[in-house]
Amino acid sequence: MSRQASSIARRMSAIRPFQVMELLARAKALEAQGRSIVHMEIGEPDFDTPAPVVAAARRVLDKGSVPYASAAGLPALREAIAEWYRARYGVEVAPSRILVTPGSSGALLLAAGVLLDPGDRVLMADPSYPCNRNFVRFVGAESVGVPVGPETAYQLSPALIDAHWSETVRMVMLASPSNPTGTTIAPDALRAIVEQVQTRGARLIVDEIYHGLTYGRELGTALAVSPEVFVINSFSKYFGMTGWRIGWLVCPESYRREAEKLAQNIFISASTLSQQAAMAAFTPECVEILEARRREFQRRRDFLVPALRALGFDIPVVPEGAFYVYAGCSRLTDDSDRFCFDLLERAGVAVTPGTDFGEHRARGHVRFAYTTSLEHLEEGVERLRRFLG
Amino acid sequence: MSRQASSIARRMSAIRPFQVMELLARAKALEAQGRSIVHMEIGEPDFDTPAPVVAAARRVLDKGSVPYASAAGLPALREAIAEWYRARYGVEVAPSRILVTPGSSGALLLAAGVLLDPGDRVLMADPSYPCNRNFVRFVGAESVGVPVGPETAYQLSPALIDAHWSETVRMVMLASPSNPTGTTIAPDALRAIVEQVQTRGARLIVDEIYHGLTYGRELGTALAVSPEVFVINSFSKYFGMTGWRIGWLVCPESYRREAEKLAQNIFISASTLSQQAAMAAFTPECVEILEARRREFQRRRDFLVPALRALGFDIPVVPEGAFYVYAGCSRLTDDSDRFCFDLLERAGVAVTPGTDFGEHRARGHVRFAYTTSLEHLEEGVERLRRFLG
Numbered sequence: 001m002s003r004q005a006s007s008i009a010r011r012m013s014a015i016r017p018f019q020v021m022e023l024l025a026r027a028k029a030l031e032a033q034g035r036s037i038v039h040m041e042i043g044e045p046d047f048d049t050p051a052p053v054v055a056a057a058r059r060v061l062d063k064g065s066v067p068y069a070s071a072a073g074l075p076a077l078r079e080a081i082a083e084w085y086r087a088r089y090g091v092e093v094a095p096s097r098i099l100v101t102p103g104s105s106g107a108l109l110l111a112a113g114v115l116l117d118p119g120d121r122v123l124m125a126d127p128s129y130p131c132n133r134n135f136v137r138f139v140g141a142e143s144v145g146v147p148v149g150p151e152t153a154y155q156l157s158p159a160l161i162d163a164h165w166s167e168t169v170r171m172v173m174l175a176s177p178s179n180p181t182g183t184t185i186a187p188d189a190l191r192a193i194v195e196q197v198q199t200r201g202a203r204l205i206v207d208e209i210y211h212g213l214t215y216g217r218e219l220g221t222a223l224a225v226s227p228e229v230f231v232i233n234s235f236s237k238y239f240g241m242t243g244w245r246i247g248w249l250v251c252p253e254s255y256r257r258e259a260e261k262l263a264q265n266i267f268i269s270a271s272t273l274s275q276q277a278a279m280a281a282f283t284p285e286c287v288e289i290l291e292a293r294r295r296e297f298q299r300r301r302d303f304l305v306p307a308l309r310a311l312g313f314d315i316p317v318v319p320e321g322a323f324y325v326y327a328g329c330s331r332l333t334d335d336s337d338r339f340c341f342d343l344l345e346r347a348g349v350a351v352t353p354g355t356d357f358g359e360h361r362a363r364g365h366v367r368f369a370y371t372t373s374l375e376h377l378e379e380g381v382e383r384l385r386r387f388l389g
Numbered sequence: 390m391s392r393q394a395s396s397i398a399r400r401m402s403a404i405r406p407f408q409v410m411e412l413l414a415r416a417k418a419l420e421a422q423g424r425s426i427v428h429m430e431i432g433e434p435d436f437d438t439p440a441p442v443v444a445a446a447r448r449v450l451d452k453g454s455v456p457y458a459s460a461a462g463l464p465a466l467r468e469a470i471a472e473w474y475r476a477r478y479g480v481e482v483a484p485s486r487i488l489v490t491p492g493s494s495g496a497l498l499l500a501a502g503v504l505l506d507p508g509d510r511v512l513m514a515d516p517s518y519p520c521n522r523n524f525v526r527f528v529g530a531e532s533v534g535v536p537v538g539p540e541t542a543y544q545l546s547p548a549l550i551d552a553h554w555s556e557t558v559r560m561v562m563l564a565s566p567s568n569p570t571g572t573t574i575a576p577d578a579l580r581a582i583v584e585q586v587q588t589r590g591a592r593l594i595v596d597e598i599y600h601g602l603t604y605g606r607e608l609g610t611a612l613a614v615s616p617e618v619f620v621i622n623s624f625s626k627y628f629g630m631t632g633w634r635i636g637w638l639v640c641p642e643s644y645r646r647e648a649e650k651l652a653q654n655i656f657i658s659a660s661t662l663s664q665q666a667a668m669a670a671f672t673p674e675c676v677e678i679l680e681a682r683r684r685e686f687q688r689r690r691d692f693l694v695p696a697l698r699a700l701g702f703d704i705p706v707v708p709e710g711a712f713y714v715y716a717g718c719s720r721l722t723d724d725s726d727r728f729c730f731d732l733l734e735r736a737g738v739a740v741t742p743g744t745d746f747g748e749h750r751a752r753g754h755v756r757f758a759y760t761t762s763l764e765h766l767e768e769g770v771e772r773l774r775r776f777l778g
Contacts, residue, residue: 009503011502011528012502012503012651015650049453049455054453058450064437066630071410102495113398114397114401118507118529135655139400242661243458243660244660244661245491245656245661258397264407266498266524267491267634268634269632271632271633272634273632273662
């Protein structure tokens with residue numbers, strides 16, 4: 001029987017829009033009315049594109065030719081990423097295993113596409129990056145949110161994976177540092193999970209998008225643990241290139257041809273200009289800029305965490321990375337959605353409700369992003385203090 | 390039962406790599422050895438990015454800030470595209486129905502994602518753009534290649550659609566001008582198909598990626614026939630911005646929220662720099678450059694079609710657009726795959742075998758692209774003459 005002409009694919013009913021989008025739209029409307037808004041909801045660094053990257057893009061424009069790149073990415077950029085792994089992590093990654101993608105979104109889509117059949121299950125932390133579950137649903141698979149809390153620093157653990165395992169689990173996703181919690185996974189736990197997932201014939205995907213943005217300690221890459229792990233990374237966060245839309249996937253040798261074939265078909269290639277510009281992101285001159293930004297993010301975190309605690313937010317685990325604080329607000333409200341909209345309307349502070357990141361105790365949490373200046377953060381905290389008082 | 394760790398999602402076995410990629414790799418290897426190759430296989434204009442677009446990109450870089458765009462695209466670019474429909478076609482399209490995407494690849498993925506459930510069938514011409522069937526397979530639906538020939542200018546017709554209809558057909562795809570045939574669909578046939586598909590409760594998607602590149606007549610957009618059609622377009626071909634990876638989807642009003650929600654999740658946004666640069670593509674200064682290029686493409690076509698006919702290729706329908714000639718080669722070979730590889734090895738001419746575009750009489754066809762200078766085309770034809778003689 002044919003359906004109504006306006007019918008929509010069934011998968012779309014499982015894919016919800018983000019609360020933060022509605023909140024952002026309202027924030028912009030308030031600003032258009034002349035209201036001052038402190039933005040602590042945005043997952044985007046507030047720094048410009050690093051000057052060496054801009055200069056590299058200019059040199060491309062001087063030539064005027066911006067043709068398609070090959071589907072897996074410009075060979076020189078894949079080499080540069082491999083060199084980054086060598087220099088930064090002491091890990092050898094063959095450039096042939098690196099695919100440059102339109103943002104890490106593209107990398108997630110490729111990984112889901114080559115790995116997941118309809119009906120397969122994917123374990124991921126609840127809370128986690130909201131799009132992750134939707135990539136899984138997009139290819140007809142099922143995401144299983146595993147409730148996590150401060151006991152495991154909001155990360156999956158071998159015991160949690162064990163408790164949620166079933167025969168149809170095909171993939172386990174980790175994020176370290178995590179969005180929204182900013183927490184990292186301990187090296188021992190990572191090694192145990194790699195072993196556990198591989199033994200059971202499933203695949204581990206590790207989101208390392210916020211690598212480089214850790215405060216106090218350097219993280220190792222999961223690629224050092226096993227070449228059979230899929231790793232997702234991005235030029236958006238540490239490298240400050242959000243609007244350039246460029247990221248990468250490192251996949252095991254046995255998947256690289258499939259991933260490349262899929263990239264040919266669904267992307268053709270990532271932006272050539274962005275790829276050429278990104279080559280400059282690894283230069284010492286650029287890394288110096290990025291490290292200064294990292295120190296600035298650390299100053300912001302070091303201000304924000306105690307300030308929020310003093311206001312009554314629960315932050316049982318100090319976030320070690322990314323630019324987020326996932327804060328318990330159950331002493332302040334029983335509905336973080338309403339809390340966020342009230343806070344915006346009445347106090348001019350925009351933060352993201354926990355419900356964007358999952359279901360587990362989501363109405364008792366909000367996410368603060370410290371992607372705005374220390375001065376703005378201080379103003380935001382002051383407005384919060386008055387709002388709560 | 391858990392699968393082998395190296396197992397690959399089932400969909401991937403239905404997605405084949407393109408012959409032309411292997412051929413291109415071989416062509417590059419030959420060039421590295423010092424061989425001269427005439428490239429008539431590449432679906433990419435040989436012109437640089439238009440100067441006004443480059444200048445607009447430079448102005449963005451001067452500011453240094455390249456943040457995420459909103460998921461549906463920069464409002465100013467969506468307005469500019471709407472104005473293009475108004476000025477060029479005399480059609481009103483609400484900017485809210487226009488989504489800017491990472492290439493038209495992104496537009497195809499969105500359309501497939503919001504429309505197709507697993508098991509749905511999609512009718513498309515055989516031959517057609519090879520990725521089309523793979524977008525359909527990616528979301529678990531089934532592509533049905535409808536054999537087309539010179540009788541319908543290699544396009545679907547109401548009679549062909551009728552003959553291949555079944556209750557599970559959910560989508561019909563047209564491309565005008567078509568890749569690989571360069572042919573267009575007659576206005577009467579288009580109107581009849583719109584009516585036919587809508588009456589049956591399915592959806593029509595029209596690929597207008599090669600609009601602007603027609604020789605001798607202007608094409609109307611399918612949006613003038615009905616606002617319920619999905620239209621795919623791109624800045625890659627007429628606008629000469631391949632490596633910038635930017636295109637757009639026009640969707641019916643009742644789908645725009647779903648398409649935007651999906652774009653938020655699987656893309657975040659298209660390249661902001663590319664979007665800002667693309668705004669300059671519609672300026673009179675830029676259009677003047679593009680129209681001069683169009684006249685150059687027409688000169689090439691007008692040389693190539695009779696030259697290929699004189700060599701024994703069958704071209705029963707003169708291609709009216711794009712930059713392709715889909716030529717029958719059954720008087721010259723019974724295996725176009727081998728023919729193409731022989732032609733490359735022995736004569737240094739690269740063309741694409743018909744098998745990349747479908748199955749119907751594919752071994753009896755090759756696709757010539759006139760994306761190289763008239764001088765190179767003349768040399769290519771001379772080499773072909775010697776090869777065949």
